[in-house]
Amino acid sequence: MIQLRDVSVRVPVIGRNAPDRTLLDAVSLDLTEHRIAVIGANGSGKSTLLRLLNGLRTPSSGQVLVAGHDTVEEAKTVRSLVGFVFTDPLAQLLMPTPVEDVELSLRTRIRNRVARADAAQRLLDERGIGRVAHQSIYDLSGGERQLVALTSVLAVEPEVIVADEPTTLLDLRNKLMLRDIFETLPQQLIFSTHDLDFAREAQRVIVIDGGRVMADGDPDAAIAAYAGAMRA
Amino acid sequence: MNARTTLFGTFEPGDGWLFRMPVGWKYALMLGIALPPLFIWEWWATLAALVLAVGALLSSGIGARRALALGWYLWALLAAMALYQAASTLFEAAFVSPGNVLAAVLASRMLTLTTSTPDLMDALSTALRPIRLVGGNPDSVSLVIALMLRSIPYLAGSLQDARDAARARGSERNPVLLLSPAVVGSVAYAQRTGEALHARGLPGDRPDDRPRINAGRASS
Numbered sequence: 001m002i003q004l005r006d007v008s009v010r011v012p013v014i015g016r017n018a019p020d021r022t023l024l025d026a027v028s029l030d031l032t033e034h035r036i037a038v039i040g041a042n043g044s045g046k047s048t049l050l051r052l053l054n055g056l057r058t059p060s061s062g063q064v065l066v067a068g069h070d071t072v073e074e075a076k077t078v079r080s081l082v083g084f085v086f087t088d089p090l091a092q093l094l095m096p097t098p099v100e101d102v103e104l105s106l107r108t109r110i111r112n113r114v115a116r117a118d119a120a121q122r123l124l125d126e127r128g129i130g131r132v133a134h135q136s137i138y139d140l141s142g143g144e145r146q147l148v149a150l151t152s153v154l155a156v157e158p159e160v161i162v163a164d165e166p167t168t169l170l171d172l173r174n175k176l177m178l179r180d181i182f183e184t185l186p187q188q189l190i191f192s193t194h195d196l197d198f199a200r201e202a203q204r205v206i207v208i209d210g211g212r213v214m215a216d217g218d219p220d221a222a223i224a225a226y227a228g229a230m231r232a
Numbered sequence: 233m234n235a236r237t238t239l240f241g242t243f244e245p246g247d248g249w250l251f252r253m254p255v256g257w258k259y260a261l262m263l264g265i266a267l268p269p270l271f272i273w274e275w276w277a278t279l280a281a282l283v284l285a286v287g288a289l290l291s292s293g294i295g296a297r298r299a300l301a302l303g304w305y306l307w308a309l310l311a312a313m314a315l316y317q318a319a320s321t322l323f324e325a326a327f328v329s330p331g332n333v334l335a336a337v338l339a340s341r342m343l344t345l346t347t348s349t350p351d352l353m354d355a356l357s358t359a360l361r362p363i364r365l366v367g368g369n370p371d372s373v374s375l376v377i378a379l380m381l382r383s384i385p386y387l388a389g390s391l392q393d394a395r396d397a398a399r400a401r402g403s404e405r406n407p408v409l410l411l412s413p414a415v416v417g418s419v420a421y422a423q424r425t426g427e428a429l430h431a432r433g434l435p436g437d438r439p440d441d442r443p444r445i446n447a448g449r450a451s452s
Contacts, residue, residue: 054431055430076433079433083431083433084431084432086427091424091427091428092431093428094429095349096240096242096349096382097242099348100243100348100349103349103350104349104350104434105432105434107371108371113348113350113351117348117350134244134245138389152432153431155432156433158432158433
């Protein structure tokens with residue numbers, strides 16, 4: 001379970017005497033469901049909330065606990081538990097080719113290089129992208145890159161996947177394919193999205209507005225509250 | 233061809249002799265070809281290094297087109313070096329100076345075109361084992377070196393992007409417009425790399441006592 005206890009995130013504003021800008025304001029949540037969607041307008045604080053969950057961002061006040069581990073004080077344990085998928089997969093890929101990138105994730109678990117390369121190829125095959133295993137990551141389509149990024153994150157076997165708008169840069173075919181993959185993942189999945197149909201597939205939807213939780217719970221009710229607020 | 237993929241090239245599996253050679257020997261061969269011409273500084277040493285590097289790549293089944301696909305910016309740099317030396321009437325240096333750079337790049341490609349990056353990291357980690365004696369972590373150091381090598385073609389690609397953007401605005405001769413986006417992009421790239429490592433729990437071993445999380449699976 002992931003717990004946020006009275007978490008606020010503030011950033012300084014350049015300029016004398018300017019007050020800090022609040023990105024998240026006293027948010028408390030218990031994230032227990034298997035599929036949780038986070039929705040909200042641009043700049044509402046969705047990404048900030050998600051980045052707190054594996055310690056990519058630290059709270060200005062309050063506490064974030066992953067299976068009881070503080071994301072600040074036990075950062076290494078938290079990092080190994082929570083994998084993060086970025087909106088832009090190119091920001092995620094570290095090696096020149098997909099198979100090498102997945103191998104990098106496997107390196108701490110499989111030291112034998114032949115076994116590691118085989119395992120990396122197998123993981124890419126399972127995602128249907130084995131044919132591009134040795135192509136440059138810059139020569140892949142957006143959908144292929146996102147699948148490689150996801151495969152690399154899954155290769156470290158995290159317990160939770162946090163995905164920040166993972167379908168935003170994808171065309172419809174790749175969006176649907178990624179949604180199908182997310183549906184079958186055994187890990188807990190917490191994702192942000194502007195795609196309300198995608199959000200409806202979650203068991204719980206959290207609406208963030210102005211750094212606060214505006215609605216939280218049943219997907220239909222939460223999405224209706226969000227749509228109503230955006231029309232107001 | 234993308235500038236980000238050209239300088240060191242990308243590894244593709246093969247069965248030529250360089251592919252089968254242990255990584256440590258490949259490092260030694262690379263240094264054995266790239267370093268002597270730098271010290272000898274004679275045209276024949278440069279020519280020998282070039283012939284050896286190209287010969288090694290071709291005889292390992294890497295085609296000439298792939299072996300020599302270094303990117304326009306490197307060829308332009310080599311041409312500029314040659315022209316500068318020739319204009320200074322240093323005709324031997326006009327061959328030796330760019331030739332040595334080219335030989336070093338081709339020798340590096342003997343390694344990078346025939347060895348996957350994780351294998352290079354493994355070899356580095358093995359070679360760096362002694363730093364454990366002073367509290368260092370060879371795996372972390374090899375990861376840093378691999379990321380540094382990866383950043384070189386990325387930065388070259390950033391310069392090309394900045395040049396294309398400046399050209400689109402008709403200001404390709406303005407060095408500020410050319411360099412500023414590349415510098416800002418480099419800083420952002422460094423930050424993204426750190427976040428990408430963090431996103432998958434790297435570097436470092438997985439804690440042995442890693443807890444399990446049991447999130448609810450009831451369907452909605």
